[in-house]
Amino acid sequence: MPKMKKGNVLLRLLKYITSHFKMPLILIVIAIIISSVCHVYGQLFMQTLIDDYITPLIGTTNPNYQPLLMAIGLMSFVYLIGVIFTLVQTRLVVNVGQGVLKQIRMDMFQHMETLPIKYFDDNSHGDIMSYYINDTDALRDMISQTIPNGVSNGIIILFTFISMLTLNIYLTITIVIGVIGMLIVARSIGKRSSLYFRKRQKSVAEVNGYIEEMIDGQKVIKVFTHEEEAKKEFDRYNEELFENTKKANIYANMLMPVMGNIGYLLYVIIATCGGFIAIQTNSLSIGAIASFLLLTRSFTMHVNQLSQQYNSLALALAGAARIFGLLDERSESNEGTVTLVNVVKNRDGTLQETKDYTGTWAWKEKDSNQLTELKGDIRFENVDFAYTPEKTVLKNISLYAKPGQKIAFVGSTGAGKTTITNLINRFYDIKEGTILYDGIDVKKINKNDLRRSLGMVLQDVNLFTGTIMENLRYGRMDATDEECIAAAKLANADAFIEKLPQGYQTMITDNGENISQGQRQLLSIARCAVSNPPVMILDEATSSIDTRTEKEVQEGMDKLMEGRTVFVIAHRLSTVRNAKAIIVLENGTIIERGNHEDLIKQKGKYYQLYTGAFELE
């Protein structure tokens, strides 16, 4: 993540907020100013009230309370305005705060969806999740509390400062020096506290990680009667977390009393100096000193309050920096101009574009409007690929799959099987060579259309919260219920779905925790069938289905594969036997290719694998 300076982050955040909520933000600032002015005015007014309206009455025989009542009436009016604007302020802050959060969440998610697969490879899921949880939370605190409090404290401090300056410049300088001292102390405490907060954060992550791992493997702990060791290890992490939490909290809680009491000391210093000046030199009226002291109190108190915001500001800025980091990640490019359109075939074999779903597709060049029927011919020509520049994963791969052919990839983990299939749909972009799809360079094809034409069934099935029907329809949003059910039948998923209490309306939660792994794979296959793609990629699609069920699924798969170009990756060699061509990969290069009989005759690696002399790892 690019490092941003705190100032820049703050500026950018303010820009972000103003770009969405300019008017409310201006109103908030105005409301804060007015309510703070009312507040300060009220404080200053007290002295006037006593000096001008109460003291003169002392000793009078028939005191006239009329002026006092009038003054209080005026004060009530000022206070009322203050309260009204406070209401306006807090209410608008809610609008802006929540509005910004909503906007930032949606922007983050929208942007995240455009990021390349590589981003998700490189960043841990927990990390990505915390953008939406911790970082936005920190932001919420900042917008709803830190900023309003900061502004209002700042305004009060400014007013007080000006009032102090008008009274006496030397005392003001003394105060400023004192406050600078206060801030230095605050900073050093803040630094320590944030050091331990960072340490604490690390310990929290460690303890949570340990708890997660151990509780997850709790049954293994039981089986090995490893409880005592698990306890000992846990205590070690737990103790460290305690130490760091303790220290972090001590420093955080210390700030308030330390600052407050330094404020008192400052007060005493001013009282002594001021008293000395007033009494000895007469250059300062006694009333002025009294007012100055009142101002000193309010000044140090608000500086103290302002400094309390420092931690939450730092936290929020760190969060904002992370959020902007996410928003700054480069999106996947989609420069392709060839699009996919529904067509009907005329009697004479010519193609005609149509808006309705026909199941027949054609590639359409943007400029020429020329239609090329989508057949599913895929060719790799001298393809090189690397995830990172230093380490080439695939070297000089050339292969072809003619329309309707089934091509299988065999090889050990890390040989590059999955990588090859991820290049066809451009999850990753190749370094050298070309991949042609019906004779068109895949780079020229609009990515969305390219992916729509490729169905994928992966080993790790990902389902989404929603009904089974909704999950099936994921393959193609305009598919009817009947089409989805037909697809489920094709994949032999219908039988188990019908047995579920709510059938197709059964809710899938937590990535399908409520159904078995095998059933999830069946759903994934059915989902692919709904999308009816001309080219399919099956990456260990049947690995979790037990051999008895697999036979049934296989029938469905065979039906599904009919007339489509299919790339298969499978652990069980029996599932790839009938492929048109089997490609054996090792260390990113093709070492053997041919059909099953050819390869068996060659007595090479495939033969060894098949006869069990080698294990697929």
Place this chain on the structure above:
Amino acid sequence: MIKKILKSVREYKTASILTPIFITMEVILEVLIPILMTKIIDDGINEGRMDVILIIGGILVVMSIFSLLFGWLSSRYGSIASSGFAKNLRHDMYYKIQDYSFSNIEKFSSSSLVTRLTTDVNNIQMMYQMLIRIAIRTPLMFLFSLFMVYTIHPTLALIFLIIAPILGFFLFWISNHAHPMFEKVFKTYDVLNNRVQENVRGIRVVKSYVQEATEIKKFDEISEKIYQYFMKAEKLVSLNTPVMRLCVYTSILLISYIGGHYVVQGSLTTGELTGVITYAAQILNSLMMLSMVYVTCIISIPSMERVVEVLDEVPDIQNPKKPLKEVADGSITFEQVDFGYVKDKLVLKDINLSIKSGEMIGIIGGIGSSKSTLVNLIPRLYDVSEGRILVGGKDVRDYDMETLRKEVAIVLQKNVLFSGTIRENLQWGNKEATKEELDQACEIACCTEFISKFPQGYDTYIDQGGTNVSGGQKQRLCIARALLKKPKIIILDDSTSAVDTRTDAIIRKAFRSYIPEVTKIIIAQRISSVEDCDRVLVLNNGKIDAFDTPKKLLKTNKIYREVYESQVKGSDQNA
């Protein structure tokens, strides 16, 4: 419930008591200091007396030094008490969980236990710190300030006695109404997080079906919902500050007017009048803080309930009073065993069987035939509902659990390796295992070859969840780990499913030659994995369908023959 939780305070009791004491002293000083601050003006500056200024100033300096000291001590002990309490709570829960049996764990589910140990404890820690610090501080502040006002002028105290309850009522009313709405917000947050997680995990599916737009729409809907709920709740809470100010201002105005009269009448000085006004803010502010404490407490009540549930759970398998510490041999007998995870729903019915020490037994059966359940009963991971199970001629419930589980090694279906080196993982089986013992276990489980291929050998680091070794390697390491216990019985619960058939066969052969005296039980999907066993148990719907040699089963048992034919025929074609 609270009593139960407070038991975990233990050695932090002193700190927990010292905190409020220091806070009390801090509060007393905090109330006194403002009086002196006014006095310095009234008696010193206004009177032009330098000596008074110096004396009061001196007292003030001493007091603020003490106030600083007490502030530091209270924050120190408060932090120690609350984080120590949280530490003990986590410790108690974790230890308790170690005593849980399988069914206890299943009752809670792992993910829920994790939340209870992390988030819930954290909430309680926050609440505790708040309780011993702020919940003490604010009422004290309120009372002291009120008392000070009373000593200055009793009638003025009446104003607060009227305004404070009104404000208090209002603040609590807001908290009570806002709280359920916040709960709703947090629930919706869970939904939102779940959506994000699904997308992050399933990004390949989203992209390959080009569903980004749909996902964004779905996300926006939830985001909008959170926005709506949050707005509702916060709109209510946003009334807090204005109402608070209204009350403070009202009382200031009332005090000025009424107090003005008293000043004129001579029963109050102007200095005292400003003093009372300072207290006004303190009194009403403490109500605000109190309502915050209140909300924190309501929020943490569900957390406390969840923590107490963990602490109160009674482990349903416990060591017998006079445990047997030795297992005679590896013979196993089931006598009329019934078993159900929940009452009235038996998944194993009337199981009778006996296995001789050293036999190699295969178990097959379809999904839901309770194969795993049956073997889990042997090391007493669950207790039988009816009947009994004998190992080495004695009821499993009479053994010391550690002894039993050391002698009955089971490789679970859901294999877990822990983060750490291969050696550390293997040593789970035996802490003091020598290099030779490690080598031998790895040899039997066919691990030697791939371990030697790793540059660091036994010291290769295994990532959390064992993601950096293949499925087959993980399974074999788990077998080696179990072998290191040198058990009398070893059970493989579908533990070679990701291992190829050839290696699978080598492992079984090694079992026969290296550990002939150990009873071996193998659950498998593949018929080839049980073909060379002495006897094979065929389970169907929780009942024994047949238990005989593979050869005889092929002739007499329908299920066995079906599975055999579906698998072996397939490979015939392949050959």
